[in-house]
Amino acid sequence: MEQTSSDHATRKFNKWVNNPVLEDYALRYAPRSFRTFSQSSVANSALGGIAFLANFAIGASVTTAYGFSSAFWGILIAAAVIFLTGIPIAYYSAKYNVDMDLLTRGAGFGYLGSTLTSLVYATFTFIYFATEGSILAQAFEIYFHMPLAVGYLIGALVVIPLVTFGMTLLSRLQSWTQPLWIILMVAPLIGILTTHPESLAAWTHFGGDKTTGASFNPLYSGMAAGVVLSLISQIGEQVDYLRFMPNRSEKNRKSWLWVVILSGPGWVILGAFNMICGSLYASYIAPTVGLTNAVEPIQQFIHGFGTIIPNAFLALTIATLFVILSQLKIQVTNAYSGSLSWSNFFSRLFHFHPGRVAWLFLQVAIALTIMEVGMFNFLNTILGFYANVAVAWIAAIVSDLVINKRILKISPDYIEFKRGHLHNFNPVGFGSMIIASIVSIVAYFGLLGGTMQAFSPFVALILSFVLVPIIALATKGKYYIARENPMHPSGIELAATVQESLDHVHHHHLGTDDVATYTCSVCQYDYEKEDMTYCPFHGGMICSLCCSLEKNCHDMCKTDKVLADLGKQAH
Template sequence: AGFGYIGSTVTSLIYASFTFIFFAIEAAIMALALELWFDMPIMWAYLVSALIVIPFVTHGITWISRLQAWTQPVFVVLLLAPFFFVLVSDPALYATFTTFGGRHGNDFNLLAVGAGCAVAFALICQIGEQVDFLRFLPHPVPGNRVRWWAAVVAAGPGWIIPGAVKMVGGAFLAFVALQSMIPPEKAVQPTQMYLAGFQHVIDDPRAAIMLTAIFVIICQVKINVTNAYAGSLAWSNFFSRLTHSHPGRVVWLIFNVLIALMLMMLGVFEALEHVLSVYANVAVAWIGAVVADLVINKPL
């Protein structure tokens, strides 16, 4: 790793902080879905959303892989359904979306672009989670090197391509929510975005709420088992370097989840832009320094 032993320790800490920040954000989104569907008090919803992943993660990557595989078909169908039904029922929304100027009109706003980039740059540490999964990729053998490299590139740095597509899709659903007269402060919530989208799929409001909640719960659990697993590894690496002891990954799993739960109760989702903007500066600066050390300093 860049900067040797100390650099590896700092990298583990920055990566661990990435996992619990995003765990808290994703679990807060799931809590909003539980509140919407079951009318559950938000604090209880936070608790359920944080703790539900622990049984899956304690059993390691095998159970996580099974969960991802079993839920993938339902996830993909529910992910794409609103976009398809909007295209069928009201295709003009897509054209209107391309000219939508928001609160400040269509003029280029450098500050708005910077704010958006700051949030997106916080995802730079996502490459760490991609590597956690790529560790289990079989070694290349003669005859499959092209497929092997395609898998490495697609699941490694290439993750940003579907990630960017999903960001554009989220912006479109937020626009659909605004067209449904949902207030702007609520239209940024994924539950409200998909509720507006599923209202184009089915006319029954209760059924639309149910589909929204099922999709959001599946989606957030899929995300957070990865965040929790990666966070437990990062904390384990960090503290083993500091203390030279290893109490077990489950200890750090619970530690990571409890930190995320605290952030949720402090309102991390409401302060999303500010939290990610600050974290992005740290993450980009450190990863840039590590890359420079590995690519430039080490060969010299």
């Protein structure tokens, strides 16, 4: 059964993977030794990443399409759903210091089941990368008279060097730019409301291009909410920062929780505010620029700054500066989160990991391609369709975290993300998401009637949320854990072979505590216990990344014979 580590060649990683500043623990638990950022620094980085002008474009888009009243209530309803579903995700990710993919694995999807959600998340990041890139190119076109195709290329390439150095550089970038961005964001709103107070009345009576005018239409409101709900995956980008939160303690207990809530699901408070501002701006400038151009943030801010800056060229310059600043702040997050998602996806399917930076280039290339085909012109359609799958995914995770872990206690009370302890597929989350996605997409295309079509993302939300506990009860939770983790307190008593491999433990002084690390028998690097497990194939401790990349073990650690042998040694 066992083979010693000497029987296998030591795995060598390239210098990108070995550099934690570049890699940012893309496929791992974020260790305490790297989590040296303060709570305020993490919060600032997380909230700095929501400077995306797509919020203004989305608010304007649903308003010009469905009118003020339907759009306004659609935005608020969707924002409430996004906030509530984001709370448990942010909490568990910050508590266990794992990103969205690792959280999904341990919340009902299984090791390979979460590859599908990695694709869903990667799709979110490059759709919004392309959306923001299109907004930036529109500003370049107006200010520099630059062809859109060239603007797309420049906007995409400039992000790469900024994202290469991960959280270390991103936290500084967000901190430096945040004050200026806030000032420039609110200035146009103040200008419009003080110089043209009548714009508020015009806004509330704005009917867009629908025949119903400004009156409330529940179907249009549902459609507007569906577009906004595509942003539900944004919690994944917030989590990419929140996983670096310091450990929660008695001393920081309250502040820790507030930081997690405000910089996690709390992003949507500012996001909804920006959508409502975009709605107002669109109604204000539509008589001048037309409904199509009223959706473009650069047009909104040119006219907004024009209310307080008499010089037209200066107003254009400041508007362009604001767009460039906003896009840099959000594009680095879109590219960064996308690189994490692609890393997780390919490492599991192909046991191959050249480093997070390599997948950054793939992320930018995909986004650039869909920018060049003009996706901005079909924004509502693209986001409305995507929302069905994204909502089904998030609802499944939330249901598992809240109901199965806390109420029914069928799911383990911790987040297990390592391959050696998970079944490849868990029907609880994976099955619920698939069923809910299919039904809601069928509804989206109108095959279940007009009402169901308008509210298709809510079909996905309710169906996925309800199916998770039903499937968990039906399967008695047996697909959560394939093998107990001897490194976790709830695991089995340590077998003799496991205990022997733990004898070579290293203690590192970190703050007021000593942190124990264990040497991986494959790559020979030291990692904290949360990232380690026992591997019978290598006959020693193995880190989660080496476990993911192992091609030859064929999951032997989860076979009945190996489990029985380990159990005998334990007793």
